[in-house]
Amino acid sequence: MRLPRILVALAVTAAVGSTACGAEVQQPAGAATGAAVTVTNCGAPLTVEGVPERVVTNDTGITEMMFALGLADRLVGHTSYPGKERDIASSPWKADFERTPLLGDAFTREVVQAADPDFVFAGWNYGFKESTGLTPDWVRSIGAVPYQLTEACRQPGTDRRGVMEPLDALYTDLANLGDIFGVRARADQLIAQYRDQVAKAAAGAPAGQEPARVFLFDSATAEPFTSGRHAAPSQIIREAGGSNIFDDLNDSWTTASWEAAAQRDPQAILIVDYGAGPENSVQAKIEQLRTHPLMAGTTAVRENNLLALPYAALVEGPRNPQAVVTVAEFLRSRGY
Structure with missing residues (x-):
């Protein structure tokens, strides 16, 4: 048929290629001072002592956020899902994926702990699940900082997810990661570019x-x-x-x-x-x-x-x- x-x-990729690997990113300000940074993540304060050096991510969108900020060298590994090859083949950050260790298709306690991370970036149903025991609390128990994807933040008192507009969630995560990794100027540049891109597309809708x-x-x-x-x-x-x-x-x-x-x-x-x-x-x-x-x-x-x-x-x-x-x-x- x-x-x-x-x-x-x-x-x-048309308007994101300029944010792919190879972008010049300023040296993280906290790398020399070890200063603590506090951001708001899923409605709660999250304090990070110094700039993370061993990051594990789950899922392609989350991993690409790190790449867009020029932080590929901070990743000790990423996990994804079966079929991820299609995402990677079409990614503006394909070269970053190729040089970042792939930890497999399963985001499990064993996989994460073996990577010895100091920072784990995932989200509810984007890796964090009570059923597997891999939760933000467990990440803390192994001495790492858990950062939760804002799009997947749980609504208070429920398992429903989403606490703000989805694009605001993206901008929030970019700004938070910018602060945590000392690349806020790069984050602000991306956010401004993305807002402009969205505004121009929205302006073309027929009246x-x-x-x-x-x-x-x-x-x-x-x-x-x-x-x-x-x-x-x-x-x-x-x-x-x-x-x-x-x-x-x-x-x-x-x-x-x-x-x-x-x-x-x-x-x-x-x-x-x-x-x-x-x-x-x-x-x-x-x-x-x-x-x-x-x-x-x-x-x-x-x-x-x-x-x-x-x-x-x-x-x-x-x-x-x-x-x-x-x-x-x-x-x-x-x-x-």
Whole structure:
């Protein structure tokens, strides 16, 4: 069967290449003084004594944040997920990935402890999980500092994630890491560049018409895994001139239902490309949409308004601003 016409934007690199490896970064101010730095992380003060030298990260977006700040030499290793090769192949920081030790696909206590880190950067459901025992408290117990991804901060008293706008979460993490590693000028430069990039893309949305309804399709076992309003895709879609059909879900990445997705009749569908097994390929997801009894009749599927972006462009990370540009260009090309 011939697959529908689909724009697969693998690189998402146009406006982030200038932030890739090779950028000149000032010497961390705390490296000589060993001064303590305190930042706010997930609503609580986090104090770091001196500049971390042995950093372990989990997930490609988190790791790319370190690379964008010019901190590749601080990493003693990173872990990721099966299928990460697709993210790395499209990354503006591919050379940094190639020279940073890969600790495997499993973010476990054993893997982290063996790397002997002094700083561990992950997030809830981005590595930190009670079920594995690898939590911020455990990281502290081995003498390392845990830094939590802000997009994945838990809402007080719940397991729901997201405490601010997703792009604000990105800017917050960049600023915090800038302070911790003594590269705040570099962080501020990136934040200004990203804000400008997003603003220009948002300014191109057509006036006088309703935003296009967009469904973020990550995966599906029984029901679709998608983006609530606190995950990066929701704001990426909004800034691009669209509207996430599940923006009313007070959570980050979460599960919805096919019935609700079809009832909201998306006019475009954004597919997460992470390639972890044939069932998760972009082509397999397209076929799933085309053959689903409810989704096949939606405007997006009937008109082949389907766009695939890499996983690392859609979780919190430095590819998010360019993702706004790419989604905006796609929606404009479809008349939205």
